[in-house]
Amino acid sequence: DQQVKQNSPSLSVQEGRISILNCDYTNSMFDYFLWYKKYPAEGPTFLISISSIKDKNEDGRFTVFLNKSAKHLSLHIVPSQPGDSAVYFCAASRRYQKVTFGTGTKLQVIP
Amino acid sequence: EPEVTQTPSHQVTQMGQEVILRCVPISNHLYFYWYRQILGQKVEFLVSFYNNEISEKSEIFDDQFSVERPDGSNFTLKIRSTKLEDSAMYFCASNFRDRAQSSGANVLTFGAGSRLTVL
Numbered sequence: 001d002q003q004v005k006q007n008s009p010s011l012s013v014q015e016g017r018i019s020i021l022n023c024d025y026t027n028s029m030f031d032y033f034l035w036y037k038k039y040p041a042e043g044p045t046f047l048i049s050i051s052s053i054k055d056k057n058e059d060g061r062f063t064v065f066l067n068k069s070a071k072h073l074s075l076h077i078v079p080s081q082p083g084d085s086a087v088y089f090c091a092a093s094r095r096y097q098k099v100t101f102g103t104g105t106k107l108q109v110i111p
Numbered sequence: 112e113p114e115v116t117q118t119p120s121h122q123v124t125q126m127g128q129e130v131i132l133r134c135v136p137i138s139n140h141l142y143f144y145w146y147r148q149i150l151g152q153k154v155e156f157l158v159s160f161y162n163n164e165i166s167e168k169s170e171i172f173d174d175q176f177s178v179e180r181p182d183g184s185n186f187t188l189k190i191r192s193t194k195l196e197d198s199a200m201y202f203c204a205s206n207f208r209d210r211a212q213s214s215g216a217n218v219l220t221f222g223a224g225s226r227l228t229v230l
Contacts, residue, residue: 002153004153032216032217033216034216034217034218036221041223041224042223042224043115043202043204043221043222043223043224044154044202044219044221045221046218046219046220049216049218050216051216089153089154093216093217095217096217097167097217098144098156098159098167098169099156099217099219100156101146101153101154101155101156102153103152103153104153104154
C-alpha cells in the first residue's frame with residue numbers, strides 16, 4: 001500500500017544549482033504534506049510542510065509546491081549546498097492521524 | 112534544543128528472543144510514535160500513543176508488539192519473540208499537537224533510532 005511514492009531513489013546536483021525532489025500520492029484525503037531530511041545515523045528531521053489548501057510554501061532556500069489535481073508535490077532547494085546532501089522523505093497525513101512516508105530520495109550535492 | 116533520546120543505538124539478538132527498545136520523548140510532548148525502516152525501504156508507521164493508550168496502529172503492529180509508558184519519561188517498544196524480518200531501524204517520535212497547529216501539520220520530532228539485528 002504505497003500511498004506516498006518517491007520514484008527517484010537518488011539525485012545528483014551541482015552546488016549552487018536547483019535541486020528538485022518529486023513525490024506522488026494516491027490518497028486524496030491527505031490534509032498535510034511534509035518533507036523530512038535524514039542524515040546517516042540520525043533520525044528524520046522536519047524540513048517544511050504544506051497544507052492541502054495551499055499550492056506553495058516557502059522557507060528560505062526551500063520551497064514546496066503542491067499540485068492537488070495531479071496528486072504531486074515537489075521540493076525545490078535553491079541554491080543547493082553540499083550540506084544539503086541527505087535522504088529526503090516526502091510524507092503526508094490527515095489531520096491528527098499518522099504520518100505516512102515515502103521511500104526517500106538520496107540527494108548528493110557536488111561541490 | 113530538546114531532543115528525543117533512544118537506547119540502545121544497536122542491539123543484536125537471536126530469533127525468538129524478547130527485545131525492549133527505549134525512548135525518552137521531549138518532556139512536554141503528549142503524543143508518541145514508533146516507526147521502523149527496513150534497510151533500503153520506506154519509514155513505516157507502527158503505532159501512536161496518547162493518554163496512556165494506543166491511538167492508532169498499523170497492520171504490522173501485531174500481538175508480538177506492545178508499547179508502554181511505564182513512568183513519566185520513558186516510552187518503550189517490546190517485541191516478544193523476534194523474527195528475522197524484524198531486523199530494522201526503529202525510530203521513536205513525539206510531538207505536541209497543539210503547538211503544531213500554526214501550520215496544522217503533524218510535525219514529529221524523531222530520535223536517532225535503534226538498530227535491531229535479529230540473527
